[in-house]
Amino acid sequence: MSKVKSSETVKVVIRCRPLNRKEEAAAAGVTRTPGGVGGIVEMDMRLGQVVLWNPHGPPGEPRKTFTFDSVYDPSSKQRDLYDETVRPLIDSVLDGFNGTIFAYGQTGTGKTYTMQGVWLEPERRGVIPNAFEHVFTQISRSSADRQYLVRASYLEIYREEIRDLLDPNMHAPHVPNVHTHTHHTLELRESPESGVYVRDLTSCVCKSVKEIQELMNLGNQVRSVGATDMNEHSSRSHTLFLITVECSLPGPDGRQHIRVGRLNLVDLAGSERQAKTGVHGERLKEAAKINLSLSALGNVISALADGRSGHVPYRDSKLTRLLQDSLGGNAKTVMVATLGPAPQHYEETLTTLRYANRAKNIQNQPRVNEDPKDALLREFQKEIAWLRAQLSHREGRGKHRKEEGEEGWDGEGDEEVEKERTLQEGRLEEEKEAIREDGSLLAEEKQRLLGEKERMMGDLKKEWDATEQLTAKYKAMESKLLVGGKNIMDHTNEQQKTLEIRRQEIAEQSRREREIQQQVMVQDEETLELKETFSSLQQEVEAKTKKLKKLYAKLQCVKAEIQDVNDEHVRSRQELEQTQNQLTRELKFKFLIIENFIPLEEKNKIMNRLTFDPEEDQWKFTPLVPAERSGQFSQMKKRPASAVGYKRPISQYARVSLAMGAHSRYRAENIMFLELDMTHPTTVSLDHRPSEVGPNYSPYPTDNVPHRERAARVRMSRSWCQTPRAITSSTSTVSLATHSTATPTAAQ
Ligand code: ADP
Numbered sequence: 001m002s003k004v005k006s007s008e009t010v011k012v013v014i015r016c017r018p019l020n021r022k023e024e025a026a027a028a029g030v031t032r033t034p035g036g037v038g039g040i041v042e043m044d045m046r047l048g049q050v051v052l053w054n055p056h057g058p059p060g061e062p063r064k065t066f067t068f069d070s071v072y073d074p075s076s077k078q079r080d081l082y083d084e085t086v087r088p089l090i091d092s093v094l095d096g097f098n099g100t101i102f103a104y105g106q107t108g109t110g111k112t113y114t115m116q117g118v119w120l121e122p123e124r125r126g127v128i129p130n131a132f133e134h135v136f137t138q139i140s141r142s143s144a145d146r147q148y149l150v151r152a153s154y155l156e157i158y159r160e161e162i163r164d165l166l167d168p169n170m171h172a173p174h175v176p177n178v179h180t181h182t183h184h185t186l187e188l189r190e191s192p193e194s195g196v197y198v199r200d201l202t203s204c205v206c207k208s209v210k211e212i213q214e215l216m217n218l219g220n221q222v223r224s225v226g227a228t229d230m231n232e233h234s235s236r237s238h239t240l241f242l243i244t245v246e247c248s249l250p251g252p253d254g255r256q257h258i259r260v261g262r263l264n265l266v267d268l269a270g271s272e273r274q275a276k277t278g279v280h281g282e283r284l285k286e287a288a289k290i291n292l293s294l295s296a297l298g299n300v301i302s303a304l305a306d307g308r309s310g311h312v313p314y315r316d317s318k319l320t321r322l323l324q325d326s327l328g329g330n331a332k333t334v335m336v337a338t339l340g341p342a343p344q345h346y347e348e349t350l351t352t353l354r355y356a357n358r359a360k361n362i363q364n365q366p367r368v369n370e371d372p373k374d375a376l377l378r379e380f381q382k383e384i385a386w387l388r389a390q391l392s393h394r395e396g397r398g399k400h401r402k403e404e405g406e407e408g409w410d411g412e413g414d415e416e417v418e419k420e421r422t423l424q425e426g427r428l429e430e431e432k433e434a435i436r437e438d439g440s441l442l443a444e445e446k447q448r449l450l451g452e453k454e455r456m457m458g459d460l461k462k463e464w465d466a467t468e469q470l471t472a473k474y475k476a477m478e479s480k481l482l483v484g485g486k487n488i489m490d491h492t493n494e495q496q497k498t499l500e501i502r503r504q505e506i507a508e509q510s511r512r513e514r515e516i517q518q519q520v521m522v523q524d525e526e527t528l529e530l531k532e533t534f535s536s537l538q539q540e541v542e543a544k545t546k547k548l549k550k551l552y553a554k555l556q557c558v559k560a561e562i563q564d565v566n567d568e569h570v571r572s573r574q575e576l577e578q579t580q581n582q583l584t585r586e587l588k589f590k591f592l593i594i595e596n597f598i599p600l601e602e603k604n605k606i607m608n609r610l611t612f613d614p615e616e617d618q619w620k621f622t623p624l625v626p627a628e629r630s631g632q633f634s635q636m637k638k639r640p641a642s643a644v645g646y647k648r649p650i651s652q653y654a655r656v657s658l659a660m661g662a663h664s665r666y667r668a669e670n671i672m673f674l675e676l677d678m679t680h681p682t683t684v685s686l687d688h689r690p691s692e693v694g695p696n697y698s699p700y701p702t703d704n705v706p707h708r709e710r711a712a713r714v715r716m717s718r719s720w721c722q723t724p725r726a727i728t729s730s731t732s733t734v735s736l737a738t739h740s741t742a743t744p745t746a747a748q
């Protein structure tokens with residue numbers, strides 16, 4: 001099995017949604033729109049080109065043309081995109097490659113439509129449901145010597161926090177209308193084996209399309225429950241559905257090998273600029289965080305596409321770290337950039353196209369992940385083998401009826417097991433009966449033998465129960481593994497398969513055609529000059545003028561492009577400066593407080609204990625006592641030993657005097673208990689009649705008010721040193737030793 005190791009670019013496709021009703025109504029009056037009715041986007045599906053027309057520009061302004069791997073115009077179907085672009089990727093995942101599909105674009109341009117679509121209508125199902133179907137169908141069609149294990153995880157990144165959408169704690173039954181879900185945020189980790197991963201992320205084994213769909217629904221419910229404003233939330237959070245397919249198959253060396261393919265299905269947050277105007281303090285930080293992942297993604301793409309800069313800022317955000325392998329690493333990646341055709345979104349559409357255009361140049365190095373150490377399938381197989389061995393061992397012990405030559409436990413039917421059980425129980429019962437009937441035995445002897453039989457029956461029962469448990473476990477484990485070669489060969493299935501293959505061939509064909517067309521176009525431009533021979537000077541002038549004009553137009557395009565990019569650069573710089581100014585102001589405020597209100601000594605102590613944790617991008621307190629050693633010995637200073645058993649240290653002299661006979665001088669100075677007195681409060685309802693108010697009027701009826709004893713409130717103290725209390729193990733040590741993770745705002 002050769003490991004395929006080659007380089008390929010990120011595939012970028014563009015999809016344009018139809019105008020919606022509102023946009024159509026708005027466009028009704030406009031006449032000069034080349035991109036269909038009212039649209040500013042023109043698409044050539046055959047060539048893979050997008051032409052963008054500037055609705056605000058002067059009439060003669062050249063249009064902007066971009067070329068991509070493929071483009072899908074508003075009339076395109078979900079199936080078209082899937083068959084042509086996604087299907088090959090999913091097939092690669094089943095072969096053990098990593099694959100990623102992410103949808104990028106402004107809010108409302110069809111990212112979620114493309115990724116999820118309308119679940120209930122087969123025609124309008126998006127990439128995710130189709131991929132589910134695809135994965136499980138392919139597994140059922142694969143050869144019988146393959147075993148599969150499919151797992152799924154679902155997470156969301158919102159404000160730079162990773163939330164597990166399948167966390168079982170989230171799905172615990174809860175009181176409706178009380179959304180007290182506290183989202184547990186997860187951390188990212190990196191291992192040389194599996195790259196960047198999310199620690200403690202729930203991952204569920206799925207056995208069918210239905211199961212994996214249910215998982216997705218479950219996750220979506222948590223999303224909508226957790227968010228106060230779902231629309232806002234969904235346009236600002238990134239969701240990632242991760243499917244891991246492990247496949248064990250026999251290699252040429254006769255041994256079983258495991259291949260692991262990971263598929264990331266990513267629906268990104270809306271790419272539009274978040275307006276930051278009028279945002280202060282906490283809100284500002286929040287706003288900055290919302291788009292951090294997307295701007296970091298842009299920087300990563302730029303750095304990778306540029307190819308010159310050595311440093312790729314993956315670590316700048318959670319999203320880019322999670323997609324590290326998908327961008328410039330070990331994965332096959334498809335980016336679907338979505339557009340809206342309406343004139344009012346010209347700027348955003350252009351930005352999306354530029355972004356997508358840059359991503360085309362990213363080189364990935366996908367390879368088959370073979371026999372990774374952390375394959376779960378391997379563990380499952382081991383566990384199953386162990387259970388099987390246990391069961392066959394028990395079987396060997398429990399009964400001897402099996403013929404020789406049959407070895408191992410074969411997962412026989414339940415009825416047979418049950419029959420065997422009743423048979424053995426019956427035999428014991430018979431033996432007991434025989435003992436009872438036997439007149440030659442003494443009563444005592446009888447009792448003993450019967451007891452023995454009882455015990456045997458008890459043992460037998462235990463044994464059977466244990467076997468039953470093992471069998472159940474074995475079956476549960478085995479049912480999780482999917483074996484190829486099942487449920488094929490019925491006629492419709494066969495036809496469907498042929499149909500799919502045909503469709504795939506057609507998609508492949510059109511893709512190749514497009515590639516060739518694109519190449520021809522490029523070559524044409526280059527070789528035009530070489531091929532031309534001119535019969536007359538006049539002709540030559542004409543041809544060259546034509547060419548000049550063409551090149552001039554091109555030059556204008558490039559110039560406009562440079563101007564645009566410059567403008568954008570200036571704009572984003574201004575925005576950044578503004579943000580920076582506000583943050584600086586905030587920092588100054590914090591400094592002012594620290595410098596003026598926190599004692600220097602305390603400040604130094606705090607500063608000395610702070611360390612920066614780059615994993616979590618946070619400042620943390622180092623514990624006073626290293627956590628792992630605090631159990632063995634403590635580096636904490638102990639309280640002076642002189643105070644053992646007393647509230648405070650007392651001198652040797654005082655102690656001796658005390659022992660000699662309590663001299664009043666050495667008795668405690670605290671002669672009062674100042675604890676709260678627990679007598680009942682006296683409450684009386686006021687019956688306040690003004691006419692009765694005389695000089696000696698008191699609102700309280702004087703006769704039945706219980707007067708509190710003065711002595712009850714101030715009780716004489718026992719001397720503190722007469723009853724030494726046992727010292728509780730110093731609580732302060734414990735609380736100080738616990739690892740504090742509080743983030744001091746001052747340090748930020
Ligand atoms: P996003 O996730 O990018 O914010 P949505 O997927 O929610 O956008 O799409 C916004 C609206 O546009 C939805 O009502 C969706 O049904 C519709 N829509 C998007 N793309 C298409 C398409 N290709 N064909 C038909 N309707 C679409």
Ligand code: MG
Nearest residue numbers: 111112234235
């Ligand atoms: Mg969406």
